[in-house]
Amino acid sequence: MKQAASGLIALLLLCGCSGVQTPLDPAGDQAASIHTMWNVMLVVCSFFYALVIGGLLWAVVRRRREPVPEPQASAHDPGIERTLAVWTGLILAGLTLLISWSFFVDRSLAQTHDDQALHITVTGYQWWWRVEYQDGPVNQWFETANEIHLPAGRTARIKLESGDVIHSFWAPNLAGKMDLIPGRHNVLDITPRRIGVYRSQCAEFCGMQHAHMALPITVESPEAFKVWRAHQLQAAKAPTSQQEAFGKAVFETKACAFCHKIDGADAGGRTAPNLTHLASRPSLAADAIPYSRGALAGWISDPQGMKPGTKMPNVPLTSAESSAVVAYLDSLK
């Protein structure tokens, strides 16, 4: 009982907790309405647990000092039968409340009639995310990877697809999760309200690096989003130094360009993340490593060491080539 009570207190405290990856700190409409469901559940379930534990305690202490009688072979207990009827009624009432509440919350998640929705397609791969903004005229479309920016107050309609195995898109502060399944097209609506950076993480086991498959989501003001979007629409910055130019040449002629795409360079691979604005992203390798020039250098020289099993091979480069590629990529703000 004491344990249960302390557990309950811990849970109640959690309701006020904050974080970048928790359903208890909603920053969007969908997460908020699920959060009310959680509160209702917690209250109803705690009530029933208290009843059970109270009854059990009473049953255990009631006759513990009496002498042990010969066992009764049969018993008729009209009083308990009436209590059972009451208990059954209570359970039915509780379940009715929860089932209807759940039903209406679920309806609310599907009821965004926002014709102005921002259309984004997120495709999951082992172990990174392709993010395609497909909003407005086609010349306004662009692609990025392992990051999402969303304008606060506008519903984003995210189409979820998979390029290989099943993944699941889960940004708990914004909405519930939805799977990315090969051969199927799922849709998830997110209406972010509070500005901030939230973390989403793959929630369906997808192989060796399932643990390192996250996706930071930046919710920003519509103005800031407009600026970001305009920047994303631009091609990559041209090299400004000799080293960067050499890095670009290495990138285009060595293994890099087979898998990666950089708009504005001679690199059009589609099997790995688009790197056009790599240096403007908060992290590397699906949020496995926070972005810094040093981390980038480490990643390029030994991806298998930093994220064992990643599909990016260790590409043999001389140290001059390697630092040139780092310099070039680090310039891609």
Place this chain on the structure above:
Amino acid sequence: MTRPPKKTTGPAPSPRRPKKEATPVVAAPVIAAAADAQLEETWADAPGFWGWLTTVDHKRIARRYLVTAFIFFLLAGLAAVAMRLQLSKPENTLLSPARYNELFTIHGSTMMFIFAVPIMEAVTVFLIPLMVGARALAFPRLNAYSYWVYLAGALTLWIGFILNVGPDIGWFAYTPLSGPEYSAGHRADIWAQMITFTEIAALAVAVNLMATILKMRAPGMTLSRMPLFAWSTLVTSLMTIFALPAVMLASSLLMSDRLLGTHFYNAAEGGDHILYQHLFWFFGHPEVYIIFLPGLGFVSMITATFSRRPVFGHIVMVLALISIGFLAFGLWVHHMFATGLPRLGNSFYTAASMAIALPSGVQIFCWIATIWSGRPVFKTPLLWVIGFIVTFVIGGLSGVMVASVPLDLQLHDTYFVVAHFHYVLIGGAVFPLFGAFQYWFPKFTGRMLSETLGKWHFWLFFIGFNVAFFPMHILGLMGMPRRVYTYPSGMGWERYNQIATLGGVIVVVSVLSFIVNVLTSLRRGVPAGDNPWDAPSLEWAATSPPAPYNFAHTPVISSREPLWEQREVLPIMTGLSTAEREVLVTTPVDAEPDNRQSSPDPSIWPFVAAIATTMVLIGTIFSEWALVWGAVPLTIAFSGWFWPKRPRRGAKQEPQ
């Protein structure tokens, strides 16, 4: 020897009333002793290793099952400890991601398929014939075969793991991750064939138990007088028979995709990954109830004995068991709420999933009411029951939470779910199981377990379990997903993971105290006598441990609590042969004597057939031709098994 000259409608119950606990017959002790000696000889196994290989005695096989399943419980537990150590700090490098994925796969697969289901079957296989007053199971050789096939499946999985070809795809092995494109090598095949092995074994046991319960109950044990444990076994067996074919289909289609290049689960060729999930969870959810319904049976038996009164609401309890059995087949989609199935449909599964809280809640009420209105005696088995209620209800309530579609979209595949199902499975099955060990150990071995060590075991386990798993609810709510081999620092997850790891260590100590208790009690435990707890059900009328033939004379029942109703003497029925293995067949509802049936002798053929089965199943991991060539030894083995029995010298042949 008392044999009726002709058998027509079956022998009538005889009103002879021997003393209950001593030698069964008072009237003619000399004849009785001779009959006992002959029974002993008729039902004896061959001596030594040959006897060990050929035995069809349900008690010997059950003990074997128990020990095997428990060893795998320890191994899978060690896998869990390794995972907990890995998670005790962020970005830990104790285990490689590949190793961690293998560990959680083998932990889940072992706990579900090689520990939980088999150990429940083990206890059940031991108890059911005794509890219904039968000499043997309905199909003793099938029982031997089940064990050997089960053992082969368990060894396949663990030898694969030791040779570093263990599966790494999770216990659920979702396609396409487990399909030919993303799981090269034979890791996934080993998982799929382990499923086939254990499911063949479990199906065989289920058929066996159902036939025994429905056709071999002691005269007078009508369905309405049947103990609650037998009811829970009956429902479990029915569920097994309906649920397991779905997973065998799921894994066989997977094998076929991998081995033959079919496209059942290839979305690019018109296959469907959701098909796999439907098949898997149509089995997977009932599986949970298959594991914990026997636990509910244990709880009912223990509660009655230690509350010194029958369980309150016997009929309500039976109806609750049956309705859980039905509802369990209507909830599987709640494992798939995030896959994007139609929303309205999902809502029905929410309602069905929550509805199961009603029969479960009613059962909880009945146990508490039993303790309340009885005079509880706080021996260790009852402590386990109380621990069961305290923990299982948490699991049940968190189950109501995840049954809600919108809430599940947040909680699904997080540590909240890990916490939830450990509360359900450990709270609902392992607590009752340890209680059952403590309770029936005297019947299994003839000696009592130590109460002192038993209490240590209970309290350490209760505390350790809650310390290990309660924080996982919080971790899930803080956003920690399942099946991650590590996590970044700064998420606030370290502390709760460390607490959980500490709890895991306490559980290890607790299980060690149990092992010490069993080993010391086997040698030095207090001799138990037939009915050390003064329990009401029929298995306590047999000696501890029971003779190979269980009862010298078939008991006749006239109430639900035979040993409490007839405190001095138990009516018996005579007429079964002592010179050959014979069992009594009764009618399914009223348990009226119907027939005498000969029961098979010990035989090596179940063992040979299991080896032949193993050859086929292991062979198909490598080549489809194993199905063709493997048919030859299988045919030989089953022909040997079913070769018509030559009548014994001097024995009359049965009419059918």
